[in-house]
Amino acid sequence: MATNPTTKKPAADTAKESVEAVTETDPALPARTAAPDPDVVGPPLPLNVEPVTVTLVHHHTIDGSDYPPGAKLLVSPDYARRLRGQGYATQV
Known part of the structure; x- marks a missing residue:
């Protein structure tokens, strides 16, 4: 029969470790920002190309900014x- 070579720690040490683990905080995620003023969002425009206005039908996050359904974006x-094609904007 195999034996486990590791030894158990006393219960007092385990409780102390669990309290320490709870007090540690995870690094904060970057805060999402509100949708900025109408501006071209997403990938940059190629040279000599005009932006297109789209209306979102689902909530979408672009570059860390939240856009609710019905938001009109220049892209x-x-x-x-x-x-x-992915169903985020209305078909015009």
């Missing part, structure tokens, strides 16, 4: 096509 045409 690059390629990004608008991807948002529509």
Whole structure:
């Protein structure tokens, strides 16, 4: 029969460790910001390309900013096509 070579710690030490573990805090996540004023969001626009306005149908987070359903965003045409394809923006 196999034996376990490790020894158990006394109960007092375990309680002290569990209290210490609870008092430690996890590093804070970066705070999300509110949606900024209308500006081009997402990937940058290529040269000589006009932004396209899209209306979101689902909640979406872009670059750490939250956008609720119904938000109108200026995005690059390629990004608008991807948002529509994934169901985040209305099909126009």
